[in-house]
Amino acid sequence: MTYVDKPAIPKVVKFDEPNAKLRNKLDVMLNTGSDIYQGACKKRGSTLKDEYRKVAGVAYMDPKDMAKLGVSNWDHVKVISDWGEVVVNAAHSRDAPHEGTIFIPKGPWANVVVSPETYCCCDPTYKGIMCTVEKTDDDVLLMADLMRAVYKKYVKDEEGIKDLATLGEMPVYKKL
């Protein structure tokens, strides 16, 4: 098997931070970029699958930050920036410690919250975005559903998006 159904993430057991208060919302800095699991899954072509949601729709966080929010691996968090908001999985980062920063691998989920501002030099600002993270019960959307919910290109009734059936994990098109 050249791919995994989800990334290997450390399980950090120690949750109690003696000095930290549990809080609902955390101000953090967001970085995005490539990650080997995301890269392998994307280029293999499996972007509709649950696998892609697990490798790209995930925020890698410092264990201390996760303790402050009271979330554990694969709990859902909502990331909100000036440019949008998106629900992703939370996971312990294998590069910790980096308290106060989170990392979302590049992909449709990260795109919703990064800044398109290029400062006149062609390249959007994908790193160093100020955002907040909070715990949520909402689901992390599959890629096709996310594209539909965020960009609404072919949706007639924009209010009713929430009630539409999921597009699923396989290509949907009319055959001849």
Next chain:
Amino acid sequence: MANYEPPVTDYDSIVENCTCAFCGCNCDDLDYLIKDGHVVGVRHACRLGASKIMEDMDQRLMVPMIRGEDGELAETDWDTALDKAAELIAGAIRPIFYGWSETSIETMHHGLELGELVGAVLDNQATICHGPSLQAVQNAGYPISTLGEVKNRADMCLYTGSNAMNSHPRHMARYSTFPRGYFRPRGRFDRTVVTLDPKYSDTAKMSDIWVGFEQNGDYEFYNAIRAVLKGKKLQKEFISGIPKEDVEELAEAMKNVQFGALFFGLGLTHTLSKQRNIDIAIQMVADLNSYTKWILMPMRGHFNVNGFNIFMAFETGFPYGVDFARGYQRYMNGETNTIDLLTRKECDVFMVIAADPGAHYPGGAIKHLAEIPVIQVDIHWGPSTEIADVVLPGSFVGVEVGGTSYRMDGVPIWMKKAIDKPESCRDDEWIIKELLERVKKIKAEQGALASK
């Protein structure tokens, strides 16, 4: 311990010395194990390369499709799909042809002709990754060498803003750190590896020295090293969060190697100072060269992203973001680049070839793609397919069709064909050529009508 995976023994034939079609390392030593016309195993590739080559056939684009009134994609025949795409392109006022980095130079050739004909903007993935690097190279120079030279000579490899173990997994193994070279007979033991990265990344974990300066601290840090190299005393105790003694020690170590190689990634281009970070890194390399030999190389992402820049620079004089709207080529950063054109809502038809803006553009830019017709030429159903109106299935360069590509150090490599493509797909080169023919025909008809 991960599960042990037994080697693949059930195959019909081996195709040797294939080139990987994933990252800018362009590893050209891969062996494909073929069974029933499919690649079932890949030898020598890293996880990224192997997973791309042994692709997910579930999501392979097999047939041309057009999106109907009801918002659903529907299969159609090649003629209809190509005519529809040609009609959109011929009728466009400000078209963008974006992508090209995962296809061959031969395809770009026809793309350029088509772009010139209709007055399009031709741009590639550099616009969202190493564009600032190319600007810095135009500002401050390009002290580059080939990767072979690094392998044979380098005794210090410095990765900055780049997580090679995640995005170019064989870079250290094949070119920079681990291989034995002519002057470095003991391989890894003869080299010092330094990583400059705010994050303790997988590459940092494998390095001898990790400098974890602050986020957005790159610019200050390189300037401090430059100051030390010029014999100045540092005034501040901490530079980007790093004690000044450590900065001085690092500068001293960099001065005292025989051959140093600096590899930089998107950590420099995506933070706030963008191209200025690289300007300063290039000048630092220039300063180091008054003591010893240092080179610098951008870690290019796709296997042919450098190819497009070299090809365009050769043909038009500009590396990317080339605008033909006025009938001749123009290049203006912040104006003729895809993201700026999209956020300003200028573009009216978008064609994407071998790229995935749906997965890699910031939402602010994709929002405009949701308002205009999008033509997609690609091999897999991806986020871009969800916003595409015409889908033309291409073929896999380096596996199903041959083609030329350029490695990150600018060495051209011929990628050979190993298996046949699915019958209903077409070569990228053929698709673009067909579009060109059809657009020419439409333009000729329009011309004839106008002259009447």
